[in-house]
Amino acid sequence: MKPVIAIVGRPNVGKSTLFNRLTKSRDAIVADFAGLTRDRHYGNGRQGRYEYIVIDTGGFEPDASDGIYREMARQTQQAVAEADVVIFVVDARAGVCAQDQDIANYLRRSGRPCVLVANKAEGMLEGAQPAQFYELGLGTVYPVSASHGQGVRDLVEVALDPL
Ligand code: GDP
Numbered sequence: 709m710k711p712v713i714a715i716v717g718r719p720n721v722g723k724s725t726l727f728n729r730l731t732k733s734r735d736a737i738v739a740d741f742a743g744l745t746r747d748r749h750y751g752n753g754r755q756g757r758y759e760y761i762v763i764d765t766g767g768f769e770p771d772a773s774d775g776i777y778r779e780m781a782r783q784t785q786q787a788v789a790e791a792d793v794v795i796f797v798v799d800a801r802a803g804v805c806a807q808d809q810d811i812a813n814y815l816r817r818s819g820r821p822c823v824l825v826a827n828k829a830e831g832m833l834e835g836a837q838p839a840q841f842y843e844l845g846l847g848t849v850y851p852v853s854a855s856h857g858q859g860v861r862d863l864v865e866v867a868l869d870p871l
Pocket residue numbers: 717718719720721722723724725726737738739740742743744745766827828829830852853854855856
């Protein structure tokens with residue numbers, strides 16, 4: 709069985725861009741509009757000796773009667789339940805926000821192995837670490853740039869090596 713990686717995080721942090729990097733596909737919709745990806749999305753990936761399945765989250769049905777945030781939470785919970793390891797994406801440029809804190813709290817309670825990733829960190833990978841994200845209580849912060857493909861190879865190793 710291939711390990712399953714779930715990508716979670718609030719809208720617009722770059723989850724779908726990272727999904728594309730990890731699967732080398734253009735399947736996930738990447739957009740400047742928060743929440744455009746319609747539903748959870750599965751893809752196969754391979755990086756070096758690692759083979760895995762990735763789940764992208766964060767889409768919602770446009771007419772979801774329960775509301776967008778409820779639907780996002782539902783998708784996140786379902787993906788986390790299916791995952792062997794969770795990649796929790798935050799925005800290195802935007803800093804910590806309340807939604808990040810809510811997701812972090814949920815992930816800590818879930819007990820799932822979790823890798824905290826600060827995306828959009830191109831030009832910030834050396835030196836200045838996004839130290840503020842340690843307050844999320846999930847340990848080491850791994851800076852990556854999904855759109856530039858920086859740090860992604862290391863990330864796969866960090867996520868899958870302990871499994
Ligand atoms: P999602 O809502 O979390 O799935 O985010 P998307 O993958 O759709 O990306 C949201 C926006 O962030 C898009 O405009 C992306 O081009 C941009 N983005 C994604 N990754 C990076 C990155 O590493 N650096 C920068 N500067 N922008 C990024």
